[in-house]
Amino acid sequence: xxxxxxxxxxxxxxxxxxxxxxxxxxxxxxxxxxxxxxxxxxxxxxxxxxxxxxxxxxxxxxxxxxxxxxxxxxxxxxxxxxxxxxxxxxxxxxxxxxxxxxxxxxxxxxxxxxxxxxxxxxxxxxxxxxxxxxxxxxxxxxxxxxxxxxxxxxxxxxxxxxxxxxxxxxxxxxxxxxxxxxxxxxxxxxxxxxxxxxxxxxxxxxxxxxxxxxxxxxxxxxxxxxxxxxxxxxxxxxxxxxxxxxxxxxxxxxxxxxxxxxxxxxxxxxxxxxxxxxxxxx
Amino acid sequence: xxxxxxxxxxxxxxxxxxxxxxxxxxxxxxxxxxxxxxxxxxxxxxxxxxxxxxxxxxxxxxxxxxxxxxxxxxxxxxxxxxxxxxxxxxxxxxxxxxxxxxxxxxxxxxxxxxxxxxxxxxxxxxxxxxxxxxxxxxxxxxxxxxxxxxxxxxxxxxxxxxxxxxxxxxxxxxxxxxxxxxxxxxxxxxxxxxxxxxxxxxxxxxxxxxxxxxxxxxxxxxxxxxxxxxxxxxxxxxxxxxxxxxxxxxxxxxxxxxxxxxxxxxxxxxxxxxxxxxxxxxxxxxxxxxxxxxxxxxxxxxxxxxxxxxxxxxxxxxxxxxxxxxxxxxxxxxxxxxxxxxxxxxxxxxxxxxxxxxxxxxxxxxxxxxx
Ligand SMILES: Cc1cc2nc3c(=O)[nH]c(=O)nc-3n(C[C@H](O)[C@H](O)[C@H](O)COP(=O)(O)OP(=O)(O)OC[C@H]3O[C@@H](n4cnc5c(N)ncnc54)[C@H](O)[C@@H]3O)c2cc1C
Ligand code: SF4
Ligand code: SF4
Ligand code: FES
Numbered sequence: 258x259x260x261x262x263x264x265x266x267x268x269x270x271x272x273x274x275x276x277x278x279x280x281x282x283x284x285x286x287x288x289x290x291x292x293x294x295x296x297x298x299x300x301x302x303x304x305x306x307x308x309x310x311x312x313x314x315x316x317x318x319x320x321x322x323x324x325x326x327x328x329x330x331x332x333x334x335x336x337x338x339x340x341x342x343x344x345x346x347x348x349x350x351x352x353x354x355x356x357x358x359x360x361x362x363x364x365x366x367x368x369x370x371x372x373x374x375x376x377x378x379x380x381x382x383x384x385x386x387x388x389x390x391x392x393x394x395x396x397x398x399x400x401x402x403x404x405x406x407x408x409x410x411x412x413x414x415x416x417x418x419x420x421x422x423x424x425x426x427x428x429x430x431x432x433x434x435x436x437x438x439x440x441x442x443x444x445x446x447x448x449x450x451x452x453x454x455x456x457x458x459x460x461x462x463x464x465x466x467x468x469x470x471x472x473x474x475x476x477x478x479x480x481x482x483x484x485x486x487x488x489x490x491x492x493x494x495x496x497x498x499x500x501x502x503x504x505x506x507x508x509x510x511x512x513x514x515x516x517x518x519x520x521x522x523x524x525x526x527x528x529x530x531x532x533x534x535x536x537x538x539x
Numbered sequence: 540x541x542x543x544x545x546x547x548x549x550x551x552x553x554x555x556x557x558x559x560x561x562x563x564x565x566x567x568x569x570x571x572x573x574x575x576x577x578x579x580x581x582x583x584x585x586x587x588x589x590x591x592x593x594x595x596x597x598x599x600x601x602x603x604x605x606x607x608x609x610x611x612x613x614x615x616x617x618x619x620x621x622x623x624x625x626x627x628x629x630x631x632x633x634x635x636x637x638x639x640x641x642x643x644x645x646x647x648x649x650x651x652x653x654x655x656x657x658x659x660x661x662x663x664x665x666x667x668x669x670x671x672x673x674x675x676x677x678x679x680x681x682x683x684x685x686x687x688x689x690x691x692x693x694x695x696x697x698x699x700x701x702x703x704x705x706x707x708x709x710x711x712x713x714x715x716x717x718x719x720x721x722x723x724x725x726x727x728x729x730x731x732x733x734x735x736x737x738x739x740x741x742x743x744x745x746x747x748x749x750x751x752x753x754x755x756x757x758x759x760x761x762x763x764x765x766x767x768x769x770x771x772x773x774x775x776x777x778x779x780x781x782x783x784x785x786x787x788x789x790x791x792x793x794x795x796x797x798x799x800x801x802x803x804x805x806x807x808x809x810x811x812x813x814x815x816x817x818x819x820x821x822x823x824x825x826x827x828x829x830x831x832x833x834x835x836x837x838x839x840x841x842x843x844x845x846x847x848x849x850x851x852x853x854x855x856x857x858x859x860x861x862x863x864x865x866x867x868x869x870x871x872x873x874x875x876x877x878x879x880x881x882x883x884x885x886x887x888x889x890x891x892x893x894x895x896x897x898x899x900x901x902x903x904x905x906x907x908x909x910x
Contacts, residue, residue, distance in 0.1 A: 268672055270626050273635040313630055314819030314826035339844040354635035356628070472845075499848070500841050502815050505672040508833070509812030510840060512862065515869035520671065536785055538854035 271356025304389035305364025311356025321386035380471020409451025493527035543726035562650030589695035591889030613808035646683030654706035659808030696769030697880030707764035781865035794853025801834035803882035
């Protein structure tokens with residue numbers, strides 16, 4: 258008989274963080290900066306990792322970190338309001354408290370991108386974890402070859418991170434292409450599925466690494482296009498979404514095939530997940 | 540060796556050492572695990588008849604104390620409880636504080652576990668106790684528990700531990716192991732300790748050396764039990780069959796029969812899935828988080844904001860069976876099934892996983908070709 262261990266705050270208990278800033282990105286999406294309690298450092302994280310954000314008494318949602326890994330002092334998330342927890346978060350003002358667990362999961366394999374061309378394909382809110390990756394890439398821009406970003410939004414009003422898109426594009430650091438599913442009159446950009454933009458990018462398929470995040474169907478099309486351009490399946494990385502309750506491999510909810518998405522992902526190399534995604538309702 | 544009468548001291552010996560004593564008792568027509576006030580609470584002279592969707596208590600012609608096999612509960616109820624308060628949170632003038640609820644410190648002694656139950660505990664050790672992130676509550680309950688196993692002499696029609704390599708006799712993982720003998724030489728137990736804690740309790744009991752004849756009798760009982768197994772499943776073969784059967788049309792048949800009631804996952808001693816429930820009181824300023832058992836058979840289990848991933852019952856049954864018998868191997872290096880047969884017994888429509896594997900095997904021509 259041993260002495261029972263105390264349940265430490267660890268990964269199970271949310272740590273209250275303070276909203277230091279919250280800004281609307283679009284009609285239904287906002288970005289929030291969360292500051293840890295006095296004396297606690299911001300947990301370091303890898304782009305592609307996520308936190309569990311706790312809405313007091315309501316529930317929790319898995320939300321990717323969308324901020325710059327080099328920025329200290331707060332952790333940034335970009336959230337689309339789709340239900341109870343995300344809507345609650347969107348109503349908060351500066352100074353409010355939000356419970357935070359994590360960061361959890363395996364992020365984008367940034368180290369593998371060194372010396373290669375980088376293709377980033379984002380759909381909708383899937384842009385959030387890729388923004389964090391772009392900051393990381395740009396912090397060491399000379400390590401990489403060409404960097405191309407293809408981003409698809411539903412309508413021009415849904416385009417996230419307009420300022421960043423403009424800045425990256427103008428500086429010439431990133432070759433940015435944005436597409437919308439449905440255009441409005443003032444939209445002068447591309448209309449159609451984001452994968453058709455691939456032909457606008459210059460990259461050397463044999464020396465390319467691709468990072469893709471968006472709706473599952475979009476990721477499958479994007480991967481198929483990349484494969485057709487002869488990018489190797491192991492060089493394509495996608496971030497999956499599954500139901501998550503614990504974030505730490507204990508609740509069983511996020512399983513896809515043999516993987517726990519929270520722990521083994523959310524980022525996977527496409528050759529690993531392709532057979533799983535090919536099966537309906539897996 | 541200990542005489543049946545001398546073993547009556549066990550509950551009080553365990554209580555004196557700080558344990559809550561939990562064991563098999565009869566309640567509402569089934570044998571469940573509950574607090575044992577005294578040795579007399581054990582279901583003496585009782586056996587069970589088990590079949591697909593069938594559980595019946597029967598009188599035995601003798602006074603055996605452990606003459607029945609597994610009931611609907613297992614050690615899971617005590618080591619990985621159905622509902623756990625994780626934390627309380629308070630909101631006052633906009634500030635939130637979160638206070639972790641300490642793990643229930645009262646150690647439990649589980650009496651009358653079966654070898655398959657011990658195997659299931661070992662499985663949970665790998666899933667909850669020593670993964671990359673362990674569940675501190677499981678570790679706390681598990682670390683404090685005292686486990687008393689009874690080897691099986693009379694397996695049920697639903698048992699298949701012998702083929703799964705998990706029974707009918709326990710080879711380790713217990714504090715004390717019992718083998719019940721009841722014949723013209725009297726009512727007695729061969730008792731063995733595998734830990735220091737077990738040896739200490741054993742030392743406090745009135746024991747005597749085991750006669751050679753009784754050692755032989757115990758061996759013979761194990762052998763008879765092995766032969767009497769009602770069912771069998773080869774875990775390696777089952778894994779290969781399932782690997783080849785992911786898109787088999789045979790799933791829709793079992794999907795039509797399955798009610799999606801989740802009984803199988805509730806009674807399964809290895810199913811570990813949980814969900815969290817966040818609640819507030821009426822003021823809205825006091826919140827609690829509860830962690831509760833969940834089941835991959837529920838519609839909401841795989842829910843995303845776009846809807847559930849597994850909408851059909853067939854897909855949910857496939858996920859369950861593949862997890863138990865196929866993907867568990869990749870996740871934890873072993874089968875997620877220990878052959879206890881509970882899911883067969885407690886399925887209202889009598890779905891039998893050993894039969895489903897056989898059906899998938901015959902419906903999937905290329906099975907067996909996997910290296
Ligand atoms: C790894 C990962 C990263 C994510 N990153 C982001 C991000 O950066 N930005 C963003 O806006 N969204 C992100 N999501 C999606 C986000 O977690 C869901 O939209 C959110 O959980 C919905 O919660 P809700 O209560 O607001 O919505 P509702 O639709 O009201 O949710 C109601 C119920 O649906 C279920 N549910 C729906 N989706 C999920 C889910 N993914 N996990 C668990 N339960 C779910 C829950 O049972 C919940 O109680 C991410 C998801 C994952 C898995
Ligand atoms: S799957 Fe069925 S037989 Fe196997 S351990 Fe679970 S309840 Fe027992
Ligand atoms: S079979 Fe279902 S309920 Fe059981 S452990 Fe696996 S996912 Fe969880
Ligand atoms: S979210 Fe709980 S196991 Fe992955």
